[in-house]
Amino acid sequence: xxxxxxxxxxxxxxxxxxxxxxxxxxxxxxxxxxxxxxxxxxxxxxxxxxxxxxxxxxxxxxxxxxxxxxxxxxxxxxxxxxxxxxxxxxxxxxxxxxxxxxxxxxxxxxxxxxxxxxxxxxxxxxxxxxxxxxxxxxxxxxxxxxxxxxxxxxxxxxxxxxxxxxxxxxxxxxxxxxxxxxxxxxxxxxxxxxxxxxxxxxxxxxxxxxxxxxxxxxxxxxxxxxxxxxxxxxxxxxxxxxxxxxxxxxxxxxxxxxxxxxxxxxxxxxxxxxxxxxxxxxxx
Amino acid sequence: xxxxxxxxxxxxxxxxxxxxxxxxxxxxxxxxxxxxxxxxxxxxxxxxxxxxxxxxxxxxxxxxxxxxxxxxxxxxxxxxxxxxxxxxxxxxxxxxxxxxxxxxxxxxxxxxxxxxxxxxxxxxxxxxxxxxxxxxxxxxxxxxxxxxxxxxxxxxxxxxxxxxxxxxxxxxxxxxxxxxxxxxxxxxxxxxxxxxxxxxxxxxxxxxxxxxxxxxxxxxxxxxxxxxxxxxxxxxxxxxxxxxxxxxxxxxxxxxxxxxxxxxxxxxxxxxxxxxxxxxxxxxxxxxxxxxxxxxxxxxxxx
Ligand SMILES: Nc1ncnc2c1ncn2[C@@H]1O[C@H](COP(=O)(O)OP(=O)(O)O)[C@@H](O)[C@H]1O
Ligand SMILES: [Mg+2]
Numbered sequence: 001x002x003x004x005x006x007x008x009x010x011x012x013x014x015x016x017x018x019x020x021x022x023x024x025x026x027x028x029x030x031x032x033x034x035x036x037x038x039x040x041x042x043x044x045x046x047x048x049x050x051x052x053x054x055x056x057x058x059x060x061x062x063x064x065x066x067x068x069x070x071x072x073x074x075x076x077x078x079x080x081x082x083x084x085x086x087x088x089x090x091x092x093x094x095x096x097x098x099x100x101x102x103x104x105x106x107x108x109x110x111x112x113x114x115x116x117x118x119x120x121x122x123x124x125x126x127x128x129x130x131x132x133x134x135x136x137x138x139x140x141x142x143x144x145x146x147x148x149x150x151x152x153x154x155x156x157x158x159x160x161x162x163x164x165x166x167x168x169x170x171x172x173x174x175x176x177x178x179x180x181x182x183x184x185x186x187x188x189x190x191x192x193x194x195x196x197x198x199x200x201x202x203x204x205x206x207x208x209x210x211x212x213x214x215x216x217x218x219x220x221x222x223x224x225x226x227x228x229x230x231x232x233x234x235x236x237x238x239x240x241x242x243x244x245x246x247x248x249x250x251x252x253x254x255x256x257x258x259x260x261x262x263x264x265x266x267x268x269x270x271x272x273x274x275x276x277x278x279x280x281x282x283x284x
Numbered sequence: 285x286x287x288x289x290x291x292x293x294x295x296x297x298x299x300x301x302x303x304x305x306x307x308x309x310x311x312x313x314x315x316x317x318x319x320x321x322x323x324x325x326x327x328x329x330x331x332x333x334x335x336x337x338x339x340x341x342x343x344x345x346x347x348x349x350x351x352x353x354x355x356x357x358x359x360x361x362x363x364x365x366x367x368x369x370x371x372x373x374x375x376x377x378x379x380x381x382x383x384x385x386x387x388x389x390x391x392x393x394x395x396x397x398x399x400x401x402x403x404x405x406x407x408x409x410x411x412x413x414x415x416x417x418x419x420x421x422x423x424x425x426x427x428x429x430x431x432x433x434x435x436x437x438x439x440x441x442x443x444x445x446x447x448x449x450x451x452x453x454x455x456x457x458x459x460x461x462x463x464x465x466x467x468x469x470x471x472x473x474x475x476x477x478x479x480x481x482x483x484x485x486x487x488x489x490x491x492x493x494x495x496x497x498x499x500x501x502x503x504x505x506x507x508x509x510x511x512x513x514x515x516x517x518x519x520x521x522x523x524x525x526x527x528x529x530x531x532x533x534x535x536x537x538x539x540x541x542x543x544x545x546x547x548x549x550x551x552x553x554x555x556x557x558x559x560x561x562x563x564x565x566x567x568x569x570x571x572x573x574x575x576x577x578x579x580x581x582x583x584x585x586x587x
Contacts, residue, residue: 175369178338182362183384183435193383197374274374274415 106165
């Protein structure tokens with residue numbers, strides 16, 4: 001609390017070319033990290049202790065040590081990693097398809113107000129449909145093929161990204177637009193040099209949300225449809241009654257989620273160094 | 285070389301019609317530096333957008349070298365009042381200045397030459413690698429000016445470019461504009477609501493009336509070509525010209541203009557020409573919103 005103001009003037013003079021340094025953004029990053037570690041440790045302790053009390057049976061909730069040991073043992077097997085690989089590749093492929101479609105459609109429809117207005121009601125109808133409601137449809141169409149997973153993943157993450165791209169395109173500053181036109185930038189050049197950078201912060205938010213949803217749907221599809229991957233492993237472990245393994249695999253999916261989120265945030269910070277949410281200095 | 289003839293612009297939208305500019309006719313000669321002065325909300329920005337081909341006039345024509353302007357002409361550059369929004373924050377200062385040149389498909393070496401020259405001319409040679417948001421307001425406006433210069437325009441349009449900077453910076457920028465105008469021999473149309481600034485900068489001051497907007501007067505500024513913030517501004521002739529322009533604006537406001545002027549109390553501050561940068565947005569919407577659409581005084585402004 002006392003050292004906080006010291007970080008500010010250094011950023012204010014703005015000498016360095018890389019203003020996105022982590023230091024000035026949080027008052028005391030060391031302290032936060034410390035609290036995070038302490039909180040995590042406390043959580044593990046509670047998890048370790050609770051199954052040893054009569055309140056919860058260790059059959060339903062194995063202690064943390066056992067789960068982590070199972071995870072460690074499991075992660076030494078090739079089967080585990082091929083399951084991780086299958087999950088990650090289905091996730092990545094689905095997200096990539098959703099991304100490409102959402103960006104192309106979002107830029108095209110967002111740039112034409114009439115088109116945007118005409119499609120708004122349809123979007124508002126389609127968007128809230130929970131992807132899991134499409135599971136029977138996916139099975140009907142593709143069986144337990146990878147494509148049924150992709151259908152769910154793409155449907156879920158597409159809307160997250162698409163809506164953000166629409167917001168981003170709508171955020172175009174009319175003064176910037178007029179500047180671009182006055183200086184001879186044609187339609188394509190404006191899209192590339194103006195609309196795209198304007199929409200980028202929104203797009204990346206969409207990707208972050210879409211990536212999380214895509215992971216959820218990947219696991220869901222593998223669990224329910226039985227396409228290969230971590231989800232399917234969980235359902236196999238469950239039917240063989242191996243509670244510690246079920247927990248271990250759940251923890252693995254959680255770690256995957258954390259990795260995805262961290263990765264997207266890192267990309268965001270890199271690409272948006274110029275953006276006020278990232279540059280983090282008090283500009284005059 | 286730049287002809288504005290019978291220009292009229294009526295905004296229509298949401299069932300309302302706003303007559304921003306009624307009837308403007310004037311002409312700029314090659315290499316001239318003309319200032320256009322008028323109260324906030326009288327349609328200066330509207331006029332500039334029509335002249336730069338960004339907006340279609342409702343009636344009348346704009347012609348550059350005899351050719352009608354239907355879109356942004358390649359040899360015309362614009363400096364906007366909102367410099368902060370006119371510069372792209374994701375590009376560096378260099379990137380901002382260079383982008384239009386890339387679109388012109390100039391070779392790399394030539395681009396570098398132009399960007400260096402322009403940044404040098406506005407005194408920002410050292411700041412090329414920085415981002416606009418790392419600079420002060422005055423510096424940002426100089427980047428916008430550098431972008432315009434590098435574009436090698438024959439006509440430079442400026443829309444109240446210094447309304448939002450402090451008085452000292454403003455004086456520096458005024459001198460910068462006169463310097464650049466001489467050095468690059470462009471035709472400059474400089475829009476302002478500040479009478480002092482108009483008289484100090486221009487060879488000529490075109491006075492617009494309050495809404496409904498017509499050309500109220502066209503004053504030749506016969507001050508010596510070498511101008512200086514101290515001596516020019518304290519010269520008796522400067523005071524006379526300033527008073528003349530001031531009177532014209534007053535006349536326009538007090539019934540000198542056509543009927544229907546609703547005389548909203550906007551004029552005082554800017555007509556006084558003090559260096560206070562009042563917010564031009566503040567007066568929006570006070571103009572003849574429900575103005576008498578059927579009384580088009582087709583007589584042009586007194587020329
Ligand atoms: N896009 C628009 N739609 C409707 N009215 C507008 C629009 N832009 C400007 N106006 C109106 O036109 C008039 C002139 O505006 P403007 O050209 O910005 O004046 P100035 O630049 O002289 O301050 C004002 O009354 C303003 O409210
Ligand atoms: Mg204006």
